[in-house]
Amino acid sequence: MSKSRIHNAKPAIAAFLDDYPTGIFKPSDIATILAEQRSGWALAKGTGVQAFTDFLCNHAELAKLTFPFPYRSETRYTWGKVSLMQVLLSLKTGAYFSHLTAANMLGLVAQTPSTIYLNHEQRPQPQDPHLAQGRIDAAFARRPRASNNAIEFGAIQICMINGMHTNQMGVINKASRYDGDDQGVLRLTGLERTLIDMTVRPVYSGGVDTVRTAFELAQGALSVKILVDMLQKLKFVYPFHQSIGYYLERAGYAGASLDLLRRMPTEYDFYLEHQMQETRYEKGWRLHVPASW
Template identity: 30%
Template sequence: FEEVIIFDEKRGSTLTRYVATYTSVSPYEIALSLLSKSFLSHYSSLYVNDLTLNNPKDIYINKEQSKKPEMKKHNISQNRVDYAFSKKMRATTMIYNFKYHEEFYRVHVLNSKNTNNTGIISKKPINFSKKIRVTNLDRTLIDIVVRPKYSGGVKEILEAYVRAKSNININKIVTYLEKFNYLYPYYKSILFFLDYANYDIAYSQVIEGEFESKMNTEVNFYLDYQITNKILNKKIGVYYPPFLDNFKKSNDD
């Protein structure tokens, strides 16, 4: 067995894991050992679901919170949305790090809202010693637009939507969005990525038909927090960073 020392950045303490050397063990498995019944999400899920070409050294493990009483949903104002997205994205402070096979990893421990584990599957990726829990492709495509910072940023998210084309289930995404019942209109972010990834218009029409009659479509949303030199996509009603136009142009070509 190989000894792996894990440092708790918040408490300043350490803990130890002993990893088998007779089989292929992924650093993601070491990360998951930090939190019982946890699953991979966001950037880590992009990696496991083959939606990124990168091999991220930041690992995101997640555990859903216990069920809470459903809060009454109110219409949101433009001022409230503008203020929220002018600030940095709220991020976890529960972070660990460790060195494994000469590589340095940081583990971000998340506690997402309760969805009764919707879209969480069991899967054995290549170079893992066993099955692990991870968000499926369709839930991942929602989670990453909700928390861009945990997902490699908006360019990485757009590239993930491009790679997901042949496997996406837009009806499942709509079902998940309805169940998750977000306060903010994240469906607009998804519409943006579908458009910029050159999906058939029929995909967008499924989402528009389900949500535009139910939500405040007058509010302009944001693709990310603290966008510099933001541009408004008037058709969808979402602000986005200008460098994505270059990506779309190259993707069109």
């Protein structure tokens, strides 16, 4: 590498990256930029991608972030001030924040959680529509399935969820704060979708106590009609409407809102979460809930 050439080109490189549409780059983006701008910057032909990125990391504002997820490690480079949350959204096309992370951004969780949940939807999968009481009982007696595609990143954990295909239903763009800092405009599930997701997967949501509180804090902003419409479009096999109805009732929602849930079929006994030790039975919703409630 010719240090004199790349040092001479540094102001032009910096100006180019300052004007780039985004301050987040994949390794392939850096390679493309180098290939397209090499002659204009008068860089030596021997200046490779690694040498180029090393120079910018050591002598300019380029920073390298590595995310060693078990299923696939990802690397991103940032230029200038870019929030970690924006970088995380770049890891997968169409990714968005969900469950406890979205709840925090929507003001449904007061304390910043130590885990960030990033959702990347699966391709459409066929579902087995057959449901029987014995299958429900057996499934909820076991531990819930949970993603192990997670890493420790400084003081936080980042969990990549390979979520159900929803065609991005209920996902919004919102100027957001996380851990007290402005994060810019982020993609996350909106209020109704977040409450559905928390009900379906309390393991990603801080547990059922946190879910219950989220429903309470959502009063005044939540549209139960939108939630029910979304729930019907998602076509879950399990009767999660019974759990949602119970949460709404406990939170003191009006009878008209509850009627939207009560009109849905209630054919099976259901469970608020997996592996509950001591329970009591809510006959009106045919639902097993924690005994302490």
